[in-house]
Amino acid sequence: MGHPPDTHSVRTPAGTTAAPGLTPDLTTPIPWLRWALVAAAVVAGILLASCLLCTVRCCHRGRRRKRPRDKEAVVPGTAELTTTTHLVQPELGNVASGPGGAQQWGRLQLSLEYNSGSQEIRVGLKQAADLRPRAPGGTADPYARLSLSPDAGRVHETKVRRGTLCPVFEETCSFHVLPAELPRTTLRVLLRDHRRLSQHRPMGVLSLPLGSVDLQHVLELWHPLGPPAAAEPEQTEELCFSLRYVPGSGRLTVVVLEARGLSPALADPYVKIQLMLNQRKWKRRKTSARKGTATPYFNEGFTFLVPFSQIQSVDLVLAVWARGPQLRAEPVGKVLLGARASGQPLQHWADMLAQARRPVAQWHRLQPAREVDQALALQGSPEPGPPRAHCPRARGNKRLPSTVCPS
Known part of the structure; x- marks a missing residue:
């Protein structure tokens, strides 16, 4: 025989110990709390893994920085270098600039013209460029000294150009040379750094054999300067x-x-x-x-x-x-x-x-x-002047000639 349903009894889920009479609102939030704890643990794990990864990458970069930069740039078995220009400081003598590539001691522009009638060679010294300074980043007071070899005759010196490494001379001089002597004559131009109270510093020398130059036309060319040691010993008095x-x-x-x-x-x-x-x-x-x-x-x-x-x-x-x-x-x-x-x-x-x-x-x-x-x-x-016998006061040279013997 059946029993009538009990209206006062409430089914409770399995595994709960809720006392009869409690409402379901107090027991339903428990599963969501577990999911929140799991999510928090996952986030903490991700943060910890990120910190470990950053630490490993920083240590790896520190080891790479301790390696020499020159060894890092050179790779054995390769024909090209991957270094940039700021990693290598070039020597002053290896720097090339200007038209045609300047030599390490600079360049010199001059013109040559030979007059067969007067048997004179006319040398026009125009300018110089890319000269070496006294110190890195400094300047110089250059001047030029022109002569012919092997003939140790007339020597021409230019004016001193103050505070420049690209002096403009614009000076001309002439040397007497016979046509038969041209093939064995050499024009020498020595550039020196002027110093008032010390030895002048050689800056570069140009040795130009005239036999290798076509003097039938007026030539105006740039010539590279050589090292000063190539200059001949000069007068030291x-x-x-x-x-x-x-x-x-x-x-x-x-x-x-x-x-x-x-x-x-x-x-x-x-x-x-x-x-x-x-x-x-x-x-x-x-x-x-x-x-x-x-x-x-x-x-x-x-x-x-x-x-x-x-x-x-x-x-x-x-x-x-x-x-x-x-x-x-x-x-x-x-x-x-x-x-x-x-x-x-x-x-x-x-x-x-x-x-x-x-x-x-x-x-x-x-x-x-x-x-x-x-x-x-x-x-x-x-100019002809009066004899000394008529001008006794000129013997002591006490006055100017214009006032010693007034006319």
Whole structure:
């Protein structure tokens, strides 16, 4: 027989211990809480794995950075390098720039023209480029010295170009060469860095055999410079002196400091100072002799009165004299300064006029005495003047020639 259903009893899920009378709202959230815990564990695992992966990658990068960069760039068995330009610092001598690729000592542009009628070769020194500085990132004061070999005749020096590695010269000089001597003649151009009180630094040399150049046409080409060691040994006799000019009082002060490079066979060297006005001999002075030395130190000063209106008409000649093997005094070399000079002497004279009232000292290479005498003779014959017998005051050279014998 059946029993009527009990309306007061409620079925509960298996595995629950809920007491009768509790509502289902208190027991249903339990499965969702388990899913939340599982999701939190999965997220934590992912974060932990990410941290471990980042740590491994950072350690791997640190090991790669400790490897040498040069070894990293070179791969054995490969013909190409993967290094970039900033990894390798090139040498200054291997840098090529400019049209045609500049050599390590720079380039020189010059023109050549031979006149068969006058038998002279005309050399036009245009400019230089890509010269080496004194120090990385520095500059120089270059000038050029032109000569012919094997003939040790006339030598031409350009003006000094201050503070540049690409000097523009634009100077022309001529050399007398017979047509039969052209095939065995070489043009030498030596570039030097001018230093006022020390040895001039060679910057590069050009040796151009004239026999390999077509001189029937005017040539204007760029030529690479070679190392300075290829230059021939040059004259080493030098004289150091300072110049000072005061325009107001007209005082020209010459202080002879020292000489160097003189031959040990010479004895008792001394210096003669000669002042010429309008190509006429005017005043002379000389230092005392220094015995037993090839590098005499003088430090003697001489003052001349030269009005500012006549300073451009003055020629100053300093000559080193000494006794040779025949016990006779002979000139070792001379230096010509003034408005009609050239090269470094002209630059020294210009610096003296530009820096008035301040002494300007500089070393000068001694030129052959015959060459300086010829340069003075080329200026024209001196104007005839009154005999010394009619001008007794000229004996002491106390005044300018224009005021000694008034007409």
